[in-house]
Amino acid sequence: MIPQVKKPDLESLGWRGYTGSTEKFEVLNPTRAIVAVAGDDIILPCYIKPNISAEDMRVEWFRFNLPDTQSNIRVHLYQDGRDKYHDQISSYSGRTSLFKEELKKGNTSLKLTRVQGTDDGFYKCLVQSKTHYDDATVQVYITATGSKPEVFIEGEKEGGVALLCVSKGWFPEPELEWLDSKGVTLSAGSSETDRDYEGFYIVKLKTIVKETDTNVFTCRLRQKQLHEVMETEFHVPSELFFFHTHTWRVAFVVIVSLGVVLVSIINVAILAFNIWRWKGLRIDYVNVTLDPDTAHPKLILSEDGKQVRCGNIKQDLPDNPERFDTGHYVLGKEGFSSRRFYYEVQVEGNTGWTLGVAKESINRKGKIDLNTENGCWTLCLMDGKYNIFTGPSVTLSLREKPQKVGVFVDYKEGQVSFYNVEARSHIFSFTGYTFTEKLYPLFYCGTIDNSAPLVITPVDVTD
Numbered sequence: 001m002i003p004q005v006k007k008p009d010l011e012s013l014g015w016r017g018y019t020g021s022t023e024k025f026e027v028l029n030p031t032r033a034i035v036a037v038a039g040d041d042i043i044l045p046c047y048i049k050p051n052i053s054a055e056d057m058r059v060e061w062f063r064f065n066l067p068d069t070q071s072n073i074r075v076h077l078y079q080d081g082r083d084k085y086h087d088q089i090s091s092y093s094g095r096t097s098l099f100k101e102e103l104k105k106g107n108t109s110l111k112l113t114r115v116q117g118t119d120d121g122f123y124k125c126l127v128q129s130k131t132h133y134d135d136a137t138v139q140v141y142i143t144a145t146g147s148k149p150e151v152f153i154e155g156e157k158e159g160g161v162a163l164l165c166v167s168k169g170w171f172p173e174p175e176l177e178w179l180d181s182k183g184v185t186l187s188a189g190s191s192e193t194d195r196d197y198e199g200f201y202i203v204k205l206k207t208i209v210k211e212t213d214t215n216v217f218t219c220r221l222r223q224k225q226l227h228e229v230m231e232t233e234f235h236v237p238s239e240l241f242f243f244h245t246h247t248w249r250v251a252f253v254v255i256v257s258l259g260v261v262l263v264s265i266i267n268v269a270i271l272a273f274n275i276w277r278w279k280g281l282r283i284d285y286v287n288v289t290l291d292p293d294t295a296h297p298k299l300i301l302s303e304d305g306k307q308v309r310c311g312n313i314k315q316d317l318p319d320n321p322e323r324f325d326t327g328h329y330v331l332g333k334e335g336f337s338s339r340r341f342y343y344e345v346q347v348e349g350n351t352g353w354t355l356g357v358a359k360e361s362i363n364r365k366g367k368i369d370l371n372t373e374n375g376c377w378t379l380c381l382m383d384g385k386y387n388i389f390t391g392p393s394v395t396l397s398l399r400e401k402p403q404k405v406g407v408f409v410d411y412k413e414g415q416v417s418f419y420n421v422e423a424r425s426h427i428f429s430f431t432g433y434t435f436t437e438k439l440y441p442l443f444y445c446g447t448i449d450n451s452a453p454l455v456i457t458p459v460d461v462t463d
Contacts, residue, residue, distance in 0.1 A: 025052060025106075027127050029136030036115045038144035038171060038200070044110040046125035046136055051106040055081065058128040059098065059108045063089075065122045075123065076110055078103075091118050117142055117171040117199025143226055144200055146170035149219040150390060151234040153417075153429040155398070160208040161240050165219035165232070166390060168202040174223040176205040181216040204394070209236065240426060285459040286341045288332045288441050294322045294364070295330040299445060302453075305333070309453035310445045324364050328445050335360055335438030340410045343441060344421055344459055347381070348403040349452025354380040354444030355405055357416060359437040370444075377416040377430045378442060379405065388428055396428060404457065411435050 025048045036042045044061065048054060059078040066073065076096040077084045085093070095113045102109070108127055112119065120142040126135040146169030154162040165176055173193060178186040188207040195201055209217055215238060221230045289305035297315045301308050310328050319325060347353050354370065356378030362368070370376040371389040380387045386396045398420075405427070406419035414433035419426055443454055 024132050025049060025127070025129075025134060027108075027125060027134040027136040029125075029138060033139040033141050035141045035143065036119075038116055038142055038198075040115055041111065041113045042115055042140070044112060044123055044125070044138045044140065046108045046110065046127070046138070048106040048108065048127055048134075053104040054106055054108050054127060055103045056129075058126075059103075060126045060128075061096070061110045062124055062126070063121055064124055072124075075112075078108075091116075115140075115142055117144060117195065117201070120171065120199070142171050142199075144169060144171040145223075145226060145228060146174070146200065148230050149176065149221050149232040151217075151219050151232050151432075152388070152390065152394070153236065153240070153426070153431065154206065154394075154396060155428060156240065156426055158208050160210045161236050162206060162208050163217060163219075163234065163236070164394060165205045165207075166202070166394065167221050167230075168196070168200065170201040170203070170223060171199065172223070172225050173201040174203055174221050174228070176203055177220050177222075178205065178207040178209075179218040179220055180209075181212065181214045181218075183218075186217070211238070234432075286334070286336070286343050288334070288343045288456050290443070290456070291322075291331050291333040293320060294324060296324045296326075296328045299328055299330055301330070306456045307453040308443055308445050310447055322364060324368075326366055327368050328447070329354075329368070330443050330445075331358065332441035332443075335440045336409065336411065337435070337438045338411055340408070340412075342406060342408045342459065344404055344406045344457050345443070346404045346455040346457050347452075350381075350446065350454060351384075352382055352446030353454055354378050354442070355407060355418070355454075356442050357407070357409055357439040358442040359435070359439060361437055362442075372430065372433065375437070376442065377433070378444075379418045379428060380444070386427075388430070390430075398427065399423075400425070402427065407441070409439060411439065 028047045028049055030045050034042055034044065061075040063073040063075060073089045074087045075092050076088065076098070078098055083098070088096075092112075097111045099107055099109060099111070108125060110125070119140060121140060123138045123140060124135050125138065127133065147167050149165050149167045152164045152166070154164045156162065163178070165178065167174065167176070176191055178188050180186055186207050186209065188205055192204040193201060205219070215236045216233060217236065218231050218233050222228070290301050290308055292301055292305070295301055295308070297317045298311050298313070299308055300311045308330055317323065324330070345355055347355070356376065358377075359375035362375055368374070369389075370378050370380070376389070378389060380389070386398055387393045388396065400420060400423045402420040402423070404421040406421045408417040408419065409415070413431075414435060415429060415431045416433075417426065417429040445454055
């Protein structure tokens with residue numbers, strides 16, 4: 001429910017005192033800015049002096065001094081006794097109104113509902129009669145407290161593990177930094193800043209960490225204007241450091257001591273990977289089969305339920321509650337809980353796919369947002385880019401394009417990881433989640449242009 005907004009109290013808003021004649025009028029403005037919390041309704045005060053009626057006047061509110069914009073942007077227009085919206089900027093549609101009963105008293109204040117980040121800035125109230133006009137300026141400050149920083153394992157780079165910190169929904173823009181377990185600031189690249197459609201800030205910061213005694217790292221967020229400090233502590237599984245540091249170190253020692261050739265180096269690395277992959281994790285290699293009752297009508301499944309591709313004809317299938325009716329999705333037949341499990345999917349030749357897991361109650365009808373908030377943990381190839389969805393999407397920089405993807409889920413630890421099977425490398429991990437429902441393997445097969453199917457392949461524990 002939208003909170004009720006009171007009409008402006010001129011005295012409490014700090015109006016300047018003006019005097020004027022009956023032939024002319026002056027437009028009054030507040031002496032301080034309006035500070036608003038995102039989502040609230042606010043009043044942008046404007047009043048003419050003396051208190052003559054503005055019912056037959058032109059009242060226009062517009063934005064000015066906008067960055068990268070030379071012209072003013074219309075927020076609201078009242079003319080010829082009615083509101084006109086033909087030139088109103090779309091972001092203000094349905095959110096502005098005047099106090100019609102107050103116009104006869106000279107009150108031309110604007111009510112702005114559900115304020116958002118894009119509303120921050122300067123506004124001008126212009127009042128015009130047939131013989132005179134005047135205007136006043138109002139400044140609006142928007143504040144929004146965003147999400148606690150989320151940390152993700154993005155992959156292995158430069159001999160360490162790349163960590164990504166993301167926080168969203170802020171205004172003004174906050175700052176991020178990485179710390180080790182002793183509180184020492186870690187070197188990191190420049191922060192990446194985006195803005196969502198409502199103008200709120202999304203900030204991201206990456207760092208590469210090496211193995212330590214604790215493997216505990218902290219992403220700290222500061223918003224100085226709001227006096228907000230948030231921290232998220234993150235533990236990197238030692239197995240990741242083992243694979244990308246100790247594996248090669250052990251291989252090097254073995255090679256030097258035995259004096260073997262380069263082929264032996266590769267064999268030792270492969271052996272160490274397989275020990276880590278197949279024995280260290282102690283996982284179940286599940287026999288995933290596609291569930292035809294969940295498949296979108298355009299998807300074509302093989303008879304054995306191991307392959308799926310997108311066709312160009314929508315099949316006449318029953319619209320049962322389990323079936324996806326908009327996105328080209330299909331689930332595995334079996335759901336999993338309270339265990340670790342792993343499966344592999346060949347994606348070679350397919351130019352648009354999504355793999356991962358989804359909770360049992362995922363919405364099957366209409367548009368689906370594949371993000372963690374909706375119970376989906378997925379890796380996606382779209383428009384030539386590899387993305388994961390955590391609210392805002394995050395694009396991954398992969399050294400090698402995976403031809404076969406391994407999906408590993410640790411239900412108890414709240415972890416979903418993706419691996420490039422042929423390159424024997426880690427792609428990305430979602431960690432720190434709490435699963436409460438069964439998780440089902442999820443597949444998306446793009447469009448008919450993706451001629452190659454997605455193929456669920458047997459896991460070879462001896463390669």
